[in-house]
Amino acid sequence: SGQLSAFGYAITEEPEGADLWLINTCTVKNPSQSAMSTLISKCKTANKPLVVAGCVPQGSRDLKELEGISIIGVQQIDRVVEVVEETLKGHEVRLLSRKTLPSLDLPKVRKNKFIEILPINVGCLGACTYCKTKHARGHLGSYSIDSLVDRVKIVVSEGVREIWLSSEDTGAYGNFSIQIVIDLRSVTYHILPFYFASVILYFLGRDIGTNLPNLLNAIVAELPADRSTMLRIGMTNPPFILEHLNEIASVLRHPCVYTFLHVPVQSGSDAVLK
Template sequence: MAKIFVEAYGCSASFADSEMISGLIINGGHTLATNSSESDLNLIVTCSVKDTTANKMMHRIKSLKTKPLIVAGCLPKAEQSNVEKFIENASLLGPNSLGKTLDVINSTLMGKKQIALEDSDLSKVGLPKVRLNSAVGIVEIASGCMSECTFCQTKLAKGDLTSYRLGDIVRQVQTEIKEGCREVWLTSTDNGCYGLDIGTDLPTLVNT
């Protein structure tokens, strides 16, 4: 059992990912450290939407690399080579690879670098989580988008639109409310295109 420090930057989807990563850590028998000084391993969930943000991430990564480190989120997926040049020994975990979280953690704790950047079909709806704010439930409704913007790092990281099933989302929202959340945030790469790949849309979801 290890003490793991998780830190997140970026959009609400990144914070949702960090909550799910923390939930998987707890389910895997590890504990969460409150700061990096008391951890056995550091895990940073990154954002790469702008160059200034990416530069900030690199600076923070440098400060965390004194211990075994996992760089998760959009940055390693969109800029893998740059991240590996900057910190060659860190393990990498992509935003659509959360199902590999415990494998990557356990390998990293054993001193083995692991790269898990491949997209999976795993729905993020219903994964265990540790909320950053007990009053706010963040529910990810989709990943990726339908645009083809060549300048967009998020497109490189998240890929094409994958909407999660409406019924699963509704059940997750109900769970958030039952567990005491006073706010529920529906988040994704682009909420406006939710459901266009599965024959539904955002108004239908909201009105269900």
Template sequence: MRVYVETYGCALNRSDEALMKHVLIERGHTIVDNPSNADVVIINTCTVRLDTEQHMLNRISSLRELTQARKGKLIVAGCLPAAQPYKVAKTAPEASLVSPQNSSRIYVAVESDGRVVMLDGVRERDRIGLCFENKVAPIPIQEGCLSNCSFCITKHARRVLVSHTVEAIVKSVETAVRMGAVEIQLTGMDLGTYGMELYGKRYLPELVRRVSTLPGEFRVRIGMINPEHLPPILDELLEAVKSDRRIYRFLHIPLQSGSDKVLKAMNRKYTVDEYRGLIKEVKQKISDVSIATDIIVGHPLEDEEDFEETLKIIRELEFERVHFAGYSVRPNTLSAGMPNIPTRIRKERMLRMLETVEEVGFKVREKYIGLTLPVFITEYSNTWVGRLDNYIPVILMEGDSLKYGITVETVIEKATFYDLRGRVRSS
């Protein structure tokens, strides 16, 4: 059959898309790039936010009309049918439903004569979908988590912690590098839990060491780690990061709020002081490390003082990057039952958050102006883009003879709150 796949959401979803395509091609099906040319249309969905969910439902409705007109088949895969199958069934009653854990079995829905519902089961541990964004390859190492955050709907879609084996991950990295990847992103819902159900311990440091022994000119970015699960592996992980220049000196450690009261409402298992101590310890042990964090603005029970405390700790800890978003009510979560902050207040706080993030981001980056630093080239988008050893992006304003995967000495001439701008030093 001719199959069209359309994917939304995170790196895990993009990996699931790659896995689905690989399985279908193995079974003799053809992947097409236009739904109008397809016998089967698969939409691989995300449901992390309310606006995302609404976009998904609108798109499902449009694809339903298209497939019905062509007497084709519609399959809704990903997190939306796993977390809220009733909403998908209401929008497209005849569509087959496939959870993320069943991505490797997508052929059952494709080849079936009728509607198929595949929402149970556990992911195959060693089937990793390999996807590329130019020369950057996200490699999922686990899905699921051991936390129970009050605001999160994703845990309903990817319920069970499943870690891929070190051998499977190493093989995927080797394949990606052989195919031209110059940046490997180790991804998952919470990398601090990697290996706990498989090896009986938090195994991320060992995995990082194993990946760092592989041949090739590439860099590795470590994905998000919940502060709850970082302390037991902190020293070992930092040693693994420092042991090889190919491991970016970068950690993504989500804070979510600078208020203990709000953290408690979120069911986050740490205090602001504990988080502060963790970040200071990381910076003490790796002086040039950069740290990204996540913030939810306007979570239920957040008052003005709580929000000011969040702005205060962002300024204090000087995060290299802050991913922030307004709170979005998600069904079947504990936060959905709490008093909601008015939209007007959330929007006003979002603007103030943006001002603070820009202020801190520029302060962090302006100290690089005038320095000559090695930049590893990873991207091209009208101009070459590279990364410092601590993952800060550098836009190269000249460089016709450059190419992916090389390191160039670069004079930093300008800083913005988001990146650096520089020129390659002439030899």
């Protein structure tokens, strides 16, 4: 909405009077997708131009509900004004290609003017069988510490009271994984008494040469000593928070950081949690 507002569009709470409906979607929970389908039906009944954005079109572009509708994926959000204008002209636009990380400095309209939601990375390292978000968001990509600290300085100067660090997995910040599949048919058949077709090896490294504790320490160094701006760490999965538990605990003791962690138990099955 920030980009559209900056371009002269007015955001309204009354859908009946709007020139176009823009639905931003999420795939984390089935009710979110059901709500999207309901809104699309209402929009078609109202005969309004429609753009559907976010995770659902990115991960499920062939859904029947999206036929004949302009859609824009998670990594093309900086082109939302272009998509809206073409849709208002009667054209159907579909922008779903993946590219570099979206800019942190895109215009925005905060729901709460005192809270800045700051993404530190996009995507994740998992392949959990129940999760559709990975299909939409893709593999992990992390913003640099410098770019995130620069954004923190800006929002502090704007009078923001809270900064919420967000991502699909904040603890994975700065990591990357490599999957190597080795074909053993030609090298082990005559050596081992039993036969494997292949083996998969996983290696964990750093995509930008750093980690979450380094980022957190750089951010808290920029927070006002009077606690006028507080920091909250968003969701992380157990493997990565355990890797840096002592360092994270130290950061949580900082007076400008909420002593809060969101570490969900997604499943008790190792087969499900890949």
